[in-house]
Amino acid sequence: MAKVFVSVKDIDFDKTKWIDARFSLQDAGEGQRKYEESHVTGAVYWNLDHDLSDMTKSQGRHPIPAKEALTELFRNSGLSLDDQLVVYDDGGSPFAARAWWLLQYAGFENSFIAHEGFGKIKETGVPVNGEKPQPLRTSVSPEWNEKIYAPRQFVEDTVAGETASILLDARSVERYRGETEPLDPIAGRIPGALNFDWERLKKEGVFNLDEVVKEQLRDVVNPAEEVTVYCGSGVTAAPLYAMLKHNGYESTRLYVGSYSDWISKDGVKVEKD
Template sequence: MATVFVSIKDIEHAKSKWIDTRFSLQDANEGKQKYTESHVTGAVYWDLERDLSAMTKSEGRHPMPEKAALTELFRTSGLSIDDHIIVYDDGGSPFATRAWWLLQYAGFNNSFIALEGFEGMKEAGFPVDNCIPEPPRTLVAPQWDETIYAPRQFVEETVAGKTASVLLDARSAVRYRGENEPIDPIAGRIPGALSFDWEQLKKESVFNLDGAVKEQLHNVVKPIEEVTVYCGSGVTAAPLYALLKHNGYEFARLYVGSYSDWISQPGAKVEVD
């Protein structure tokens, strides 16, 4: 079982690099405002849409950033490849997991997600302030891990039965079944996908690390299987990816473009119940 999440009781502030990823899908400015008001001392801010997505691209609603843009983000954030990195959001949100997945993709294997979120750390006595840090620029060279990334071509091959991967849809059951689609123009799911609503991963507003989630996951897909997770835009699939890794699933990928990218091509096939 991989260590993905860390509890506040196990974190030493001074020995870690900190990344604040708080965000709201309803108000794109909310996270940055929270950060400006107060954040863990030394934390840099990564914005879902400005830093963790390439919003000018057409590959879904939160497209995969270019490697050059990510490399620049890592360097201006003062990161080195072996740094002990803690990423946080409000707790039980998908934004820290998105940033963590990108760090894993880039080879920052000593990066982790703070389980309790900002308010939990603040209440526990972690130092906070409103000073915007200016970390010294590095020349870090990411070590890209393509085995955890699923581009559209890989998903097309999976649908065609040319890979061994199982597609796992992190959206709500009603969106998975095509009964209700509040965001994307076409209802349904990627053909052959199984369902696991990412909201099931939480307990009392934080991610549930006890055996209940592990058992639920095992009922859908086995740890020895290859799994490719997706959602609507690639954001809420990141917590599902993180919990799979936490529970011992070694062969997991994230389709960052997700359903919004899948249906963007003319004639894309979907399933509905």
């Protein structure tokens, strides 16, 4: 079972590089303002729209940046592949998981998600300030792990029955069933997909690491099966991916384009209940 989430009390502050990924889908500037007010000392800030997505692309609502852009982000953040990295947000949010998945994709295997949000982290006595760090630029070369990335073609092949992967939709049951669609122009789901609402992963504002979530996940998909997770834009599917890995699902991919990318192609098929 892969270690994904780490409690602040178990982190060696002196040996850790921190990444602040706080964000709000309702207010895109909120995370930056919070960071400038106070953050873990030395933490760099990664913005969902500016750093963790390329909003100029058309592959869904939060497209994955080009590898060249991600490499620049890692280098400007002062990262090396063997660094111990901890990403945090406000707790129980998808943004640290999105950053963590990109780190995993790039080969930063010693990267983790802080189980607690920034408020709890601050309460534990971890040093915080409002100063923007100036990390030394590195020449790190990512080692891309394509086995955890699902491009659109892989999903098309999966729908056609040409892969062994199971599609798992992280959106609400209502959106999965096609009963409502507040964000995308076409309601429904990718054909053949199962459903596990990412909100079910949380308890009291943080991700629930108890056995109950493991059991609920196993009621939907077996850990021995290959799983490809998606959501609306690839953001809230990231914590579902993280929880699957945390609970022993070894063969798991993330369709970053997700449903918003799937329906962007004319004539594409969707399912509804």
